[in-house]
Structure formats: C-alpha cells, structure tokens
Amino acid sequence: AQSVTQLGSHVSVSEGALVLLRCNYSSSVPPYLFWYVQYPNQGLQLLLKYTSAATLVKGINGFEAEFKKSETSFHLTKPSAHMSDAAEYFCALNTGGFKTIFGAGTRLFVKA
Amino acid sequence: DTAVSQTPKYLVTQMGNDKSIKCEQNLGHDTMYWYKQDSKKFLKIMFSYNNKELIINETVPNRFSPKSPDKAHLNLHINSLELGDSAVYFCASSHGTPYSNQPQHFGDGTRLSIL
Numbered sequence: 001a002q003s004v005t006q007l008g009s010h011v012s013v014s015e016g017a018l019v020l021l022r023c024n025y026s027s028s029v030p031p032y033l034f035w036y037v038q039y040p041n042q043g044l045q046l047l048l049k050y051t052s053a054a055t056l057v058k059g060i061n062g063f064e065a066e067f068k069k070s071e072t073s074f075h076l077t078k079p080s081a082h083m084s085d086a087a088e089y090f091c092a093l094n095t096g097g098f099k100t101i102f103g104a105g106t107r108l109f110v111k112a
Numbered sequence: 113d114t115a116v117s118q119t120p121k122y123l124v125t126q127m128g129n130d131k132s133i134k135c136e137q138n139l140g141h142d143t144m145y146w147y148k149q150d151s152k153k154f155l156k157i158m159f160s161y162n163n164k165e166l167i168i169n170e171t172v173p174n175r176f177s178p179k180s181p182d183k184a185h186l187n188l189h190i191n192s193l194e195l196g197d198s199a200v201y202f203c204a205s206s207h208g209t210p211y212s213n214q215p216q217h218f219g220d221g222t223r224l225s226i227l
Contacts, residue, residue, distance in 0.1 A: 032213040038153075043116070043202055043218030051213040088153055094212055098143060098167050102155045 002027050002095045006103035014111045019063075019078040021106050023091030026072065033074045034092040034100070035065055044090060050074060061085070086110045115139050118203050118219035125193060126227050132189045133222045135203030143167075143208030144186040145216065146178060149200045161186055162208045198226045 007022040025031055032051060036044040048059025055067045065076045074091060091103040116137045125131055137144065145168070146158040160168035161180040175191045186203060200223050204216040 034215055036215075041220070043204075043220045044155075044216075045218070046215040049213060049215055090155065098160050098162060098208060098212075099157055100216060105153045105155070107153075 002031075002093060002101055004091050004093045004101050004103040006089075006091050006106050008106055009104065010107045010109065012109040012111060013081045015083055016080050019076070019081045019085065019108065021076040021089050021091075021108065023065075023074045023076065023103060024072055025074060025091075025093050027093060027095045029095050032094040033065075033067065034094075035059065035063070035074075035076050036090045036092060036102075037061075038088040038090065038105075040087075047076070047089075081108075081110045083110050083112065116203055116205055116217050116219040118201075118222050120222060121220065122223050122225075124225045124227065127193055127195060129193050130189070130191045131193060131224070132187055133201055133203075133224075135186045135188075135219060137184055137203075137205040137217070139205055139217060141205035141207055141217070142183050143206050144180065144183075145202075145204040145206075146186065146188050147202040147204065149202060149221070151199070155202070159186075159188075193224075193226050195226050198224055200224070 003026045005024045034049045035047040038044045048057045050067045058064045063078045088105045093101045118135050143162045145160045148156045159178040164180045177189045180186045200221040202221045203219040206216045207214040
C-alpha cells in the first residue's frame with residue numbers, strides 16, 4: 001500500500017540553523033514526490049517536486065530535497081533557517097491514479 | 113490574478129443548515145479537487161473531477177455533493193451541517209493524468225464553523 005510518513009509533527013530550530021524535515025514513503029511503483037508549504041490562513045504551495053530526472057531537487061526559498069530510493073526517503077533541508085520559514089510542511093506522493101497522498105504535516109518553528 | 117479562488121473565505125452557520133462553497137481556477141487545468149483539513153492539519157481528499165467527470169469519491173457522507181459545471185469550476189454543497197463538519201475546505205486543481213508529476217495548486221481555503 002502507498003503511504004507517506006513524516007517523522008516529527010513539530011520541529012523547532014534557531015534562526016540560521018539547519019532545517020531538516022523527514023519524509024519516508026512506501027510505494028510499489030516509481031513514485032512522484034512533492035513538498036508543499038502552508039503558511040497560516042493560506043493554501044498549500046509547491047516547494048519542490050521529484051520526477052526522477054535528478055535525485056537532488058532544488059526548490060523555492062532555498063529548500064532542497066534528496067530522493068534516496070534505498071532508504072525510501074525524501075527529506076527536506078535548508079542550510080539556514082529564516083523566521084519567514086515558520087509554517088506547516090507537507091510531503092506528498094503520487095503513485096498512479098489521480099489521488100495524491102499527503103503526509104500528516106510537520107510544523108516548523110523558528111526561534112530568534 | 114488569483115489562480116484558484118474559493119468563496120466564501122469564512123462561513124459561520126448553524127447546525128442543520130445547508131451551505132455551498134464555490135471554486136474557480138483560471139490555470140486551464142482539467143482536474144479539480146476538494147480536500148478537508150481538520151484542526152490537526154490533516155489533509156483528506158474528498159472528491160476529484162477530471163473534465164467534469166467524478167473520478168475520486170472518498171468515504172464522505174452523502175450530505176456532501178460536489179458539482180462541476182465546467183472544467184474551471186467545482187462547487188461543494190453540504191446539507192444538514194453537523195458539528196463535525198467544522199474544518200477548512202480546500203479546492204485545488206492540476207493538469208490531470210493518472211500517473212502524474214504535476215503538482216496541485218490550492219486555493220486559500222474556506223473556514224467553516226458550525227455553531
């Protein structure tokens with residue numbers, strides 16, 4: 001069965017520190033993977049997507065994610081956190097059909 | 113120049129009432145979705161239409177009825193509202209192919225509160 005697991009419902013980092021948000025997936029076919037960000041009172045916005053062209057994917061706002069098939073992971077990172085990065089982050093998976101499976105979300109807190 | 117727009121943004125109503133939420137997209141997409149996001153931010157697919165045809169109909173009470181008059185619009189009507197319907201409802205759209213690397217574009221949500 002296809003699934004997405006985000007490890008850690010809350011992550012707190014200091015401004016300027018590394019951001020690491022974890023996502024593991026389960027899929028019986030090659031997956032398409034996405035990271036979305038949701039700011040308060042807004043809808044989800046695409047940060048980046050993996051489409052098999054490259055395992056290291058760069059997205060907006062300095063975020064990037066690395067696809068590791070052997071670990072079934074697609075973790076999101078940013079070298080230096082900014083206060084404006086505080087938001088909810090969702091990992092998502094498409095393995096066929098029109099349905100995209102979303103993870104439960106990780107809330108990122110950034111401390112000054 | 114909003115890509116996916118939902119109305120209303122806020123909806124406060126009494127239990128038992130009937131209400132509708134409208135969604136429009138100007139991205140030229142042929143697939144549209146309704147999601148429900150609960151207070152813990154969990155996002156659950158409710159319905160999806162591709163070229164006006166219902167293609168996803170999750171386990172949702174039949175009090176919820178979607179309608180797609182054309183590819184750019186997807187509305188959601190809810191009958192006999194219950195307390196448990198309180199949530200944020202998101203409309204989204206995408207280029208639709210069954211196995212797709214196309215991301216979804218979301219509206220800003222409709223915050224439904226049942227008194």
